[in-house]
Amino acid sequence: MIPGNFHYHRPESVDDAVAILAKYGDEARAVAGGHSLIPMMKLRMADLAHVVDLQAIGDLKGITVDSSTVTIGAMVTQHELIASEPLAQAAPIIREASLQIADPQVRYVGTIGGNVANGDPGNDMPALMQCLDATFVLTGPNGTRDVAAREFYEAAYFTAREDDELLVAIRFPATQGGYAYEKQKRKIGDYATAAAAVLIEKDGSSCSAASVAMTNLSDVPVYCQGAIDALIGSTLDASALDAAVAAMQEAIDPQADNRGPVEFKRHVAGIMLRRAIERAASRA
């Protein structure tokens, strides 16, 4: 499988990359790890005149944890996310989720920025970022702006990012309490049939704070306020879990595909959310 031909650019600064994107508009696309884009180009489902390789831009690298705020450069790979001890301290759910993405070879090159910016409903990081209440930092010709992860996704592959903007970094508060990312997939390397990201804080036996988001159960990640409301103030007993799952079922909109019919996906989603809540609670 040979992709169509393209002009290749390897800018060394964010400004240069943005200038190329601005010049060529939707004829150009940034490539980070490339493991979503290159297969699409090989299948000729994506045909681009200009590919802008971000690998030489040093400003897009690095993980910093500073006074309870985590900042991750867009070009940080999943392998680096897993290896980072400061990150595992500040937000262990990132490592847990990253270990469930694709396979080792893909994680060496796949980046957090590519994962969240692509807008693929199957990607794991978008729901996780909504669960963490992350902020995406976008740089364009007119400067830099922040967009909440919970406001970023509009439809499958459609996001708040403009064609001439680059996602440069992701920022979120360090987490407290328990966490879990539960994912069901058919085989190694696959996208989720259903996955759940959950954070839980407890005050005694009562749930004092929670966050819930679901992966690949709609054309956008599903941040589920109803499920959160069902958990907060409860003792995370069976009835609270039932209520959270029921609220989540209201919020998702799975489509039948080769991972199964709608009813199966709803069933799996319920199991993933239950497991994630139970495991997060046990760690809180």
Added chain:
Amino acid sequence: MDKMHFKVTVNGKQEELLVEPRELLIHVLREKLGVTGPHIGCETSHCGACTVDMDGKSVKSCTVFAAQANGADVTTIEGLGTPDGLHVLQQMFKEHHGLQCGFCTPGMITRAYRLLQENPDPSEEDVRFGMSGNLCRCTGYQNIVKAVLASAAELNAVKEAAQ
């Protein structure tokens, strides 16, 4: 679209050639440089038969544009050992019959090489997880895992003896 000057170090040897940016690393290795150890299996980033070591990372060379690999240091199965002087991994794959048809073997060994660089003393679970991006159509996994674990033990014994 212009061809670009492409520099790459493959198994310690510097190469310079003209490529189209869209050419995939696996094609450049096999067709232009005659390095046919890495195999073209699924071509969809699943099977791992094309795995090479690029700048200290295991990558699937069917999903890397030549342009992205410009300037890279690549090691393939050919760079790990010779028929007369097998790498420990090659020797252990032979001893434990970590291959059946052998098609996946270069990718398996190249991946196992990086896995053992990062984790010299892996558990069986570590090996299975670390090798999960490589598929064997003969399902010879039991012996592949044995071979990787035996390689780790052998390499560690050599290291201890040296100290």
